[in-house]
Amino acid sequence: MAQIWDRFQAAILGLLGVATVVVTWDLYKAFGPAEGVLVGDTRVLPRTTERAMPHSWDMLQRLGEPVSALPDAPDAVRAVWDASMFSLGLAARGWVIGVVIGLLLALAMSGFRIVESALLPWVILSQTVPLIAIAPLVRRWGSELQIGGHVWSSEDSVAVIAAYLAFFPVAVGALRGLKSPDKTHLELMRAYGIGWWRTLVTLRLPSSVPYLLPALRLAAASAVIGAVVAEVSIGLKGGLGRMVIDYAVAASGDPAKPWAPIFGAIGIGLVAAGAVGLLGLALRPFRLTGVSR
Amino acid sequence: MSMTLKLGTKLGAVAAVLAVVATGCSDDDGGGSKSEVDVKTSEDCATRTEEARDAGDLKEVKLQLQWVSQAQFAGYYAGVAQCYYVDEGLDVKIVEGGVDIVPQDVLASGDVDYAISWVPKVLGSIEQGAGITDVAQIFERSATTQISFKGKDIGAPADLKGANVGSWGFGNEWELFAGMQSAGVQLEDINLVQQAFDMNAFLAGDIDAAQAMTYNEYAQVLESVNPDTGELYTPDDLNVINWNDVGTAMLQDAIWATTDKLSDPDYEAQTVAFIKASIKGWAFVRDNPEDAAEIVAASGSELGQSHQLWMTNEINKLIWPSTNGVGIIDQAAWDQTVDIALNTKNETGATIITEAPPESAFTNEYVEQALAELEDEGVDTLGADYQPIEVTLEEGGK
Numbered sequence: 001m002a003q004i005w006d007r008f009q010a011a012i013l014g015l016l017g018v019a020t021v022v023v024t025w026d027l028y029k030a031f032g033p034a035e036g037v038l039v040g041d042t043r044v045l046p047r048t049t050e051r052a053m054p055h056s057w058d059m060l061q062r063l064g065e066p067v068s069a070l071p072d073a074p075d076a077v078r079a080v081w082d083a084s085m086f087s088l089g090l091a092a093r094g095w096v097i098g099v100v101i102g103l104l105l106a107l108a109m110s111g112f113r114i115v116e117s118a119l120l121p122w123v124i125l126s127q128t129v130p131l132i133a134i135a136p137l138v139r140r141w142g143s144e145l146q147i148g149g150h151v152w153s154s155e156d157s158v159a160v161i162a163a164y165l166a167f168f169p170v171a172v173g174a175l176r177g178l179k180s181p182d183k184t185h186l187e188l189m190r191a192y193g194i195g196w197w198r199t200l201v202t203l204r205l206p207s208s209v210p211y212l213l214p215a216l217r218l219a220a221a222s223a224v225i226g227a228v229v230a231e232v233s234i235g236l237k238g239g240l241g242r243m244v245i246d247y248a249v250a251a252s253g254d255p256a257k258p259w260a261p262i263f264g265a266i267g268i269g270l271v272a273a274g275a276v277g278l279l280g281l282a283l284r285p286f287r288l289t290g291v292s293r
Numbered sequence: 294m295s296m297t298l299k300l301g302t303k304l305g306a307v308a309a310v311l312a313v314v315a316t317g318c319s320d321d322d323g324g325g326s327k328s329e330v331d332v333k334t335s336e337d338c339a340t341r342t343e344e345a346r347d348a349g350d351l352k353e354v355k356l357q358l359q360w361v362s363q364a365q366f367a368g369y370y371a372g373v374a375q376c377y378y379v380d381e382g383l384d385v386k387i388v389e390g391g392v393d394i395v396p397q398d399v400l401a402s403g404d405v406d407y408a409i410s411w412v413p414k415v416l417g418s419i420e421q422g423a424g425i426t427d428v429a430q431i432f433e434r435s436a437t438t439q440i441s442f443k444g445k446d447i448g449a450p451a452d453l454k455g456a457n458v459g460s461w462g463f464g465n466e467w468e469l470f471a472g473m474q475s476a477g478v479q480l481e482d483i484n485l486v487q488q489a490f491d492m493n494a495f496l497a498g499d500i501d502a503a504q505a506m507t508y509n510e511y512a513q514v515l516e517s518v519n520p521d522t523g524e525l526y527t528p529d530d531l532n533v534i535n536w537n538d539v540g541t542a543m544l545q546d547a548i549w550a551t552t553d554k555l556s557d558p559d560y561e562a563q564t565v566a567f568i569k570a571s572i573k574g575w576a577f578v579r580d581n582p583e584d585a586a587e588i589v590a591a592s593g594s595e596l597g598q599s600h601q602l603w604m605t606n607e608i609n610k611l612i613w614p615s616t617n618g619v620g621i622i623d624q625a626a627w628d629q630t631v632d633i634a635l636n637t638k639n640e641t642g643a644t645i646i647t648e649a650p651p652e653s654a655f656t657n658e659y660v661e662q663a664l665a666e667l668e669d670e671g672v673d674t675l676g677a678d679y680q681p682i683e684v685t686l687e688e689g690g691k
């Protein structure tokens with residue numbers, strides 16, 4: 001009973017959080033100065049004009065209108081839905097690749113100290129390379145590849161870039177998790193003469209779960225961002241990133257329109273985080289050792 | 294034992310969740326790759342293309358655009374949609390650009406056969422070792438302007454002094470800088486403002502004189518409501534500094550080919566055929582701007598209908614009427630571009646190039662052949678009596 005109440009409360013609080021953002025937006029728009037708030041020459045709060053801050057209801061209403069005057073133009077919400085599913089699919093592919101690579105790296109690093117010393121700096125360095133530098137490279141190298149009958153496409157490039165961002169939190173989180181069992185537990189395993197594999201499956205993996213879950217969630221967020229930004233970067237058609245560029249043209253004349261893909265991005269971010277949450281439910285029984293809840 | 298079994302079930306559940314996440318959302322991927330534009334062709338042409346493909350009569354050719362699908366490239370879309378390329382034995386695949394895609398680099402690395410890019414942008418790449426050649430100068434005139442509201446009284450480059458001047462940078466600033474410097478306005482005399490892809494900063498008054506392409510940003514302003522009148526802005530509200538008139542225009546969209554491959558007779562013939570069909574496509578755009586805008590829209594451009602048609606019309610004005618025949622590289626215009634590239638300094642004191650480009654940077658050899666063949670076919674490549682159409686822009690370009 002108490003648990004249901006908790007859930008209910010959480011849902012109410014979540015809705016309240018969203019409502020607060022919307023209300024703050026429209027209150028500021030209604031009462032804030034038209035020219036925004038300036039400190040010296042720096043604008044610290046935005047203008048409140050229609051162009052800079054469309055009403056929240058205008059943005060919602062815009063979603064229900066056709067994207068353009070072409071006879072077969074879909075409603076904006078339909079276009080955003082399609083683009084969101086496309087980007088989410090690429091982000092999911094990137095996430096899966098990133099998680100697999102991250103876990104493998106973590107396994108290798110936890111198993112051999114020398115591998116950890118050799119790899120960890122590179123893993124960290126990899127995240128300092130700006131996305132705009134690697135995106136064209138990935139596309140170019142990819143176009144030289146042909147795996148079996150599969151011809152490399154721009155979608156593959158985007159998924160790889162999403163994976164590039166997603167593997168990092170997993171590698172680091174899983175490494176910490178795999179090294180988290182108490183020394184006494186490890187020594188007990190050794191005393192029983194249990195091999196590496198069973199120690200991994202029965203001790204290391206279960207105790208890594210509390211570290212792994214936040215890492216997976218972070219990876220999901222990174223994969224979504226990576227997919228959208230990579231789409232912008234290489235101009236892949238069909239997803240939210242490309243939609244952001246396409247709709248930017250209307251920013252002055254139809255200011256509510258460019259917000260549509262932003263709502264889509266928020267949506268798929270929530271879905272991605274939610275999917276990892278489900279994964280957390282499946283892994284709940286493993287949250288046993290080491291770290292207190 | 295039971296422990297392992299239980300674990301197996303749990304891991305199975307996890308794997309199932311993973312699989313759902315991975316596959317559940319990618320239904321919309323479709324079969325083919327989205328790297329290439331799916332140009333909407335007429336039914337007749339679609340069948341002909343299929344037949345020629347099956348018969349093995351077509352040579353696949355990839356064209357890298359400078360940006361995403363829009364009417365700026367309408368001639369190439371028309372070439373595909375009207376089967377002009379197929380008539381020449383070419384199966385042209387159009388590859389869209391993106392924010393970080395540099396067409397001349399893609400071409401130089403051999404991923405595509407031809408690329409569309411601006412001359413000044415490519416001159417820098419050539420100096421850094423890219424072996425590519427301008428084989429057809431499709432746009433004769435520059436579309437870059439500097440626009441300002443009438444009240445700011447900025448009608449000539451000299452008036453930019455002391456103003457907040459917007460520029461996108463990244464190689465889009467050179468005509469502006471050259472124009473200013475020709476009027477004795479130095480970079481220290483203006484406040485250079487980094488401009489975004491939209492015109493909001495201009496409309497809000499943060500930028501006095503904003504950079505605007507005639508076919509895009511200028512229209513964005515005219516699609517916006519003037520709060521004073523409640524109606525859309527009109528051309529009467531704006532002063533336009535046109536770099537063609539000032540004399541600091543630089544050559545823009547050109548077809549680039551790989552220099553090394555031009556010694557191969559097959560590639561040479563293919564280049565002539567490609568230019569020929571492309572010019573035919575541009576002639577179609579001149580004569581049928583509405584249809585051309587529709588082809589581009591149906592091929593995946595997300596621009597609004599009136600904006601797309603406006604762009605088509607403005608692009609036509611950059612090409613038609615043509616002084617020497619579309620695609621001919623005018624020596625004087627080339628020299629002007631090179632001169633500005635050599636002598637105009639940006640805010641860091643750098644120029645685009647430090648020495649004159651090699652002879653291989655452009656050639657009229659192939660475009661002349663293409664024009665001669667087109668003349669034999671009776672295609673008008675001068676458009677001497679070309680008249681632009683009237684386009685009414687809707688709010689937001691819808």
